[in-house]
Amino acid sequence: MAVERLVVVDRTAFLHRPDYRVVRVLALLGLVVGWELVTRTGWVSSLFLPAPSGVLAEGLDMARSGQLFVHLMTSLERLAWGFGVGAVAGVSVGVAVGFFALADAVVQPIIAATFPIPKIALLPLLILWLGIGEASKVAVVALGVFFPMAINTYAGVRQADPLLIRAAVSFGAGRWSVIRKVILPSALPMVFAGLKLGAGTALLLLVAAEQIAADAGIGFLILQSGNLMETTKLMVGIVVLSLLGVASYWALGALERAVIRWRHT
């Protein structure tokens, strides 16, 4: 009988997930190059889909003339106010509802009833109340940010480890100390998840509001360019929105890493 030698092989090899860093870059480049080719060769009329090179040139032009800057700053200002007001209100309500049983009983059903309303449906009402100016646009963005922030903060507060709360109390912490030293830090990761969700919602609502009633802003730029068949300008607006989304996500991630040091060191 022959003596056999059976070498053990790694049977989990098919489960490995390599990084494919080069592929990540190539995929994005491929999209842009493909897009450029499709218009250069005349497959698609540049009236419907302008080439990326054209969009870039137009964008630089608009930046030089200051036109892009005006729209961008108008939008950013609305975003900052709406996001700030919505986030602060959302975190405050989330903490209160998560910690105080009475606040939970009062606010929870109200949130459950109002959360499913698409916020953009409220814009006409907000315009009626606050006028057609900045306030109504800021308010609709704030509403959109408020709900994910409140719901996420609430979940974060409820997740706080009861053992840590007991430990804090055993060392003499009262209600406010427990909130400040245990509940808030415990809820921070969920708060940041809410901020990222809220950033997406804020952008969506801002553009929608600017396309309904505005005379400046990226949303207005896109709508107006579309009406005038200025497709290249329209694409500039869309690319700016994409960059805004990526930048806000990146900035929030960086802020999260700076604030939640204990998880990353």
Next chain:
Amino acid sequence: MRVVVERVAKTFHDRRGRDVVALGQVDFAVESREFVALLGPSGCGKSTLLSIIAGLLPASAGRVYFEGESPPGRAPLTATVFQEFALFPWRTVRANVQLGLEELGITGLERVERTRRYLDMTGLDGFESKYPHQLSGGMRQRVGIARALAVEPAVLLMDEPFSALDAQTRTLMMDELLGIWERTRQTILYVTHNIQEAVFMADRVIVLSRRPGEVLDVVPVKLPRPRREGQQGDPIFVQTTDRIWGLIKSQAQAALLDDEVVTERER
């Protein structure tokens, strides 16, 4: 100060509305500067009792009081060392130790010096700026001990402080705790289910029965101090552990067969 536990009983209501008697009627006292172990099989309500003494859980009947000369300054009655450490992950070692001092309103130089003193005492110097997740289990519990010692409580409550550690680390930590006790003579009430651990460390061992927990006996440990590991072969050590095992063997067997062991954590 001495702690008196007087006819303390505790009944929980489970989800089906039935009453579960965790503690029957418990009476004992811990004298000032004494090291007392509270020993019992799992589910005997010893952690429940400790929570009642710490004021973290109301008793169903009876009372707990402290008597004697009030401790100087703003010292609290109790401080607890938890089995699962219960360190704040977002605070560095130093900030964890400072927590109790912050709540006592101790500020400035005194806070800095006290923190320093107890970090040194527990062998944590050099680790002040680390976060808990960067430490081993043994080092984490040192932080737990330093945090509790720092408030200089009338009684230090320890809830199975080393049972989450591996056997070797546990032995080393017991030695260190005894060393700290020799230096400070801090009154300690130490909960454990390990007979050797209780006899090796304590002046007296209060033996609890299984649920409903009641005091079976209070066993004095006549081993001389300071205690050394070698004493675990001492005839007094062996006799004392045998005596305690005789008291709780049938209890532990019954607990093993109990199909509805409700540990205190699950209530």
